[in-house]
């Protein structure tokens with residue numbers, strides 16, 4: 001299994017990465033302290049994901065930061081990515097594990113107690129829990145759960161976890177106090193005038209807790 005650190009999880013969205021390209025944003029975020037990166041492009045299609053994913057793999061080589069692909073297992077395999085993130089409406093985690101093998105990272109989104117209780121801990125490596133807050137970045141998001149909901153789902157899932165949805169630097173403390181192992185952000189880094197500085201502020205807040 002590729003080792004991974006969920007503490008500062010960058011989810012890339014090309015529609016928000018307008019100040020800098022996704023590759024530039026990723027390099028800046030890693031310099032600023034991002035610990036794991038997800039390629040999430042809902043419009044690219046498999047070929048487009050493979051093209052940008054290969055560029056990201058080249059840019060990330062030697063950093064030790066894993067690249068996770070959202071939704072598309074064919075792209076994840078073609079890219080040679082470190083893992084795949086799926087939601088409840090995506091392919092089943094068993095199918096993902098069968099195709100990816102034991103060494104790749106599999107992340108699963110959970111948004112309520114019912115799905116949290118059903119997570120197969122023998123297959124899934126981490127859970128993404130949210131949305132903590134409503135966010136325009138994902139217009140089809142589920143109802144916001146707040147920090148109490150986050151704490152409850154962290155406990156039920158019993159797996160490494162990262163909180164997502166409307167989170168900024170000021171939310172680092174309540175996210176970790178809820179028991180999550182990390183904070184996942186899109187707009188707090190993508191599209192910021194200084195993505196490295198924005199990342200460093202979040203990273204410093206995380207390190208200050210240790």
Ligand SMILES: Cc1ncc(COP(=O)(O)OP(=O)(O)O)c(N)n1
Pocket residue numbers: 009011038040070071085086087088089090107108109127128129130138162164184
């Ligand atoms: C870290 C992380 N957590 C949750 C999600 C959301 O996944 P999903 O519910 O499948 O929604 P889409 O991202 O596919 O729109 C995520 N991508 N990453």
Ligand SMILES: Cc1nc(C(=O)O)sc1CCOP(=O)(O)O
Pocket residue numbers: 011040109128129130131132135136137138141142164165166167184185186187188
């Ligand atoms: C990709 C994603 N998944 C969510 C979930 O709740 O599962 S919320 C979300 C978008 C988070 O973007 P921002 O950091 O800009 O609010």
Ligand SMILES: [Mg+2]
Pocket residue numbers: 070071085086087090
């Ligand atoms: Mg999905």
